[in-house]
Amino acid sequence: xxFLMKSMLSNQVKNLGLxxxxxxxxxxxxxxxxxxxxxxxxEEYEEYQKQVVEEKMERDAAFAQKKAxxxxxxxxxxxxxxxxxxxxxxxxxxxxxxxxxxxxDLQKMVAEDQVEEEDKDSILGQxxxxxxxxxxxxxxxxxxxxxxxxxxxxxxxxxx
Numbered sequence: 001x002x003f004l005m006k007s008m009l010s011n012q013v014k015n016l017g018l019x020x021x022x023x024x025x026x027x028x029x030x031x032x033x034x035x036x037x038x039x040x041x042x043e044e045y046e047e048y049q050k051q052v053v054e055e056k057m058e059r060d061a062a063f064a065q066k067k068a069x070x071x072x073x074x075x076x077x078x079x080x081x082x083x084x085x086x087x088x089x090x091x092x093x094x095x096x097x098x099x100x101x102x103x104x105d106l107q108k109m110v111a112e113d114q115v116e117e118e119d120k121d122s123i124l125g126q127x128x129x130x131x132x133x134x135x136x137x138x139x140x141x142x143x144x145x146x147x148x149x150x151x152x153x154x155x156x157x158x159x160x
Contacts, residue, residue, distance in 0.1 A: 064092075064095060064096050065096055065100070067092050067096070068092050068093050068095070068096030068097075068100040069100060069101070069102065069103055071088075071089035071090075071092040071093050071100075072089075072093055072100050072101065072102055073102055073106055074086065074089050075089050075090070075093070076102065076110065
Protein backbone atom coordinates (compact mmCIF):
# COMPACT_ATOMS: atom_id res chain seq x y z
CA UNK A 1 0.00 0.00 0.00
CA UNK A 2 2.83 2.36 0.84
CA PHE A 3 4.40 1.60 -2.53
CA LEU A 4 1.14 2.44 -4.31
CA MET A 5 0.82 5.74 -2.46
CA LYS A 6 4.43 6.65 -3.10
CA SER A 7 4.19 5.95 -6.85
CA MET A 8 0.93 7.92 -7.19
CA LEU A 9 2.25 10.89 -5.26
CA SER A 10 5.59 10.94 -7.01
CA ASN A 11 3.86 10.91 -10.42
CA GLN A 12 1.66 13.83 -9.37
CA VAL A 13 4.63 15.78 -8.04
CA LYS A 14 6.57 15.18 -11.25
CA ASN A 15 3.63 16.44 -13.29
CA LEU A 16 3.60 19.63 -11.28
CA GLY A 17 7.29 20.07 -11.88
CA LEU A 18 8.13 20.55 -8.23
CA UNK A 19 10.39 17.70 -7.57
CA UNK A 20 12.21 15.50 -9.80
CA UNK A 21 15.70 14.74 -10.57
CA UNK A 22 14.55 11.49 -12.14
CA UNK A 23 14.25 12.94 -15.64
CA UNK A 24 17.82 14.17 -15.66
CA UNK A 25 19.19 10.77 -14.73
CA UNK A 26 17.25 9.17 -17.62
CA UNK A 27 18.77 11.59 -20.12
CA UNK A 28 22.25 10.90 -18.83
CA UNK A 29 21.80 7.14 -19.07
CA UNK A 30 20.98 7.19 -22.81
CA UNK A 31 24.11 6.85 -24.94
CA UNK A 32 24.97 9.74 -27.24
CA UNK A 33 26.55 7.42 -29.81
CA UNK A 34 23.96 6.15 -32.37
CA UNK A 35 25.93 2.94 -32.86
CA UNK A 36 25.68 2.12 -29.18
CA UNK A 37 21.99 2.97 -29.23
CA UNK A 38 21.47 0.48 -32.07
CA UNK A 39 23.43 -2.18 -30.22
CA UNK A 40 26.28 -2.31 -32.75
CA UNK A 41 29.94 -1.48 -32.81
CA UNK A 42 31.05 1.67 -34.58
CA GLU A 43 32.34 -0.26 -37.63
CA GLU A 44 29.12 -2.28 -37.95
CA TYR A 45 27.07 0.89 -37.73
CA GLU A 46 29.13 2.62 -40.44
CA GLU A 47 28.81 -0.42 -42.71
CA TYR A 48 25.07 -0.47 -42.08
CA GLN A 49 24.79 3.21 -42.98
CA LYS A 50 26.74 2.61 -46.21
CA GLN A 51 24.36 -0.20 -47.14
CA VAL A 52 21.34 2.00 -46.44
CA VAL A 53 22.73 4.77 -48.65
CA GLU A 54 23.58 2.32 -51.47
CA GLU A 55 20.10 0.77 -51.35
CA LYS A 56 18.52 4.21 -51.46
CA MET A 57 20.62 5.15 -54.48
CA GLU A 58 19.62 1.92 -56.25
CA ARG A 59 15.93 2.56 -55.52
CA ASP A 60 16.22 6.13 -56.76
CA ALA A 61 17.94 4.98 -59.96
CA ALA A 62 15.27 2.34 -60.60
CA PHE A 63 12.55 4.90 -59.95
CA ALA A 64 14.16 7.39 -62.35
CA GLN A 65 14.42 4.63 -64.97
CA LYS A 66 10.70 3.78 -64.62
CA LYS A 67 9.78 7.46 -64.85
CA ALA A 68 11.87 7.79 -68.00
CA UNK A 69 10.22 4.71 -69.54
CA UNK A 70 6.78 6.18 -68.86
CA UNK A 71 7.89 9.48 -70.35
CA UNK A 72 9.17 7.63 -73.42
CA UNK A 73 5.78 5.98 -73.81
CA UNK A 74 4.02 9.34 -73.51
CA UNK A 75 6.35 10.82 -76.13
CA UNK A 76 5.60 7.91 -78.43
CA UNK A 77 1.85 8.36 -77.99
CA UNK A 78 2.14 12.11 -78.56
CA UNK A 79 3.99 11.47 -81.82
CA UNK A 80 1.48 8.86 -82.88
CA UNK A 81 -1.55 11.08 -82.30
CA UNK A 82 0.26 14.30 -83.28
CA UNK A 83 -0.15 15.96 -79.89
CA UNK A 84 2.11 18.75 -78.62
CA UNK A 85 5.38 17.72 -76.99
CA UNK A 86 5.99 18.02 -73.26
CA UNK A 87 9.20 19.51 -71.87
CA UNK A 88 8.79 17.54 -68.65
CA UNK A 89 8.92 14.22 -70.51
CA UNK A 90 11.98 15.29 -72.48
CA UNK A 91 13.73 16.32 -69.25
CA UNK A 92 12.95 13.00 -67.56
CA UNK A 93 14.32 11.06 -70.52
CA UNK A 94 17.50 13.16 -70.56
CA UNK A 95 18.01 12.71 -66.80
CA UNK A 96 17.80 8.92 -67.10
CA UNK A 97 20.33 8.77 -69.93
CA UNK A 98 20.38 7.29 -73.39
CA UNK A 99 19.51 3.72 -72.39
CA UNK A 100 15.81 4.51 -72.00
CA UNK A 101 13.38 2.58 -74.11
CA UNK A 102 9.92 1.14 -73.97
CA UNK A 103 9.51 -1.95 -71.80
CA UNK A 104 9.17 -5.21 -73.75
CA ASP A 105 5.43 -5.53 -73.08
CA LEU A 106 4.78 -2.07 -74.45
CA GLN A 107 7.06 -2.64 -77.44
CA LYS A 108 4.97 -5.66 -78.40
CA MET A 109 1.76 -3.67 -78.05
CA VAL A 110 3.15 -0.81 -80.15
CA ALA A 111 4.32 -3.24 -82.84
CA GLU A 112 0.86 -4.84 -82.98
CA ASP A 113 -0.78 -1.42 -83.28
CA GLN A 114 1.55 -0.44 -86.10
CA VAL A 115 0.79 -3.65 -88.00
CA GLU A 116 -2.95 -3.05 -87.61
CA GLU A 117 -2.63 0.56 -88.79
CA GLU A 118 -0.54 -0.47 -91.78
CA ASP A 119 -3.19 -3.02 -92.72
CA LYS A 120 -5.90 -0.37 -92.51
CA ASP A 121 -3.89 2.08 -94.60
CA SER A 122 -3.14 -0.43 -97.36
CA ILE A 123 -5.31 -0.93 -100.45
CA LEU A 124 -6.48 -4.30 -99.17
CA GLY A 125 -7.54 -2.69 -95.92
CA GLN A 126 -9.54 -0.09 -97.81
CA UNK A 127 -11.17 -2.82 -99.92
CA UNK A 128 -12.21 -4.61 -96.75
CA UNK A 129 -13.74 -1.37 -95.49
CA UNK A 130 -15.70 -1.06 -98.74
CA UNK A 131 -17.13 -4.52 -98.17
CA UNK A 132 -18.31 -3.45 -94.73
CA UNK A 133 -20.08 -0.34 -96.05
CA UNK A 134 -23.82 -0.17 -96.44
CA UNK A 135 -24.29 0.39 -100.16
CA UNK A 136 -28.02 1.15 -99.83
CA UNK A 137 -27.31 4.00 -97.42
CA UNK A 138 -24.66 5.40 -99.79
CA UNK A 139 -27.10 5.25 -102.73
CA UNK A 140 -29.78 7.04 -100.71
CA UNK A 141 -27.33 9.80 -99.72
CA UNK A 142 -26.22 10.24 -103.32
CA UNK A 143 -29.80 10.44 -104.59
CA UNK A 144 -30.75 12.93 -101.85
CA UNK A 145 -27.74 15.12 -102.70
CA UNK A 146 -28.55 14.95 -106.42
CA UNK A 147 -32.16 15.93 -105.73
CA UNK A 148 -31.05 18.89 -103.57
CA UNK A 149 -28.67 20.12 -106.29
CA UNK A 150 -31.39 19.76 -108.93
CA UNK A 151 -33.90 21.74 -106.83
CA UNK A 152 -31.35 24.50 -106.18
CA UNK A 153 -30.58 24.71 -109.90
CA UNK A 154 -34.30 24.92 -110.78
CA UNK A 155 -34.78 27.79 -108.34
CA UNK A 156 -31.85 29.77 -109.78
CA UNK A 157 -32.44 29.01 -113.46
CA UNK A 158 -35.65 30.12 -115.18
CA UNK A 159 -35.17 27.76 -118.14
CA UNK A 160 -35.46 24.63 -116.02
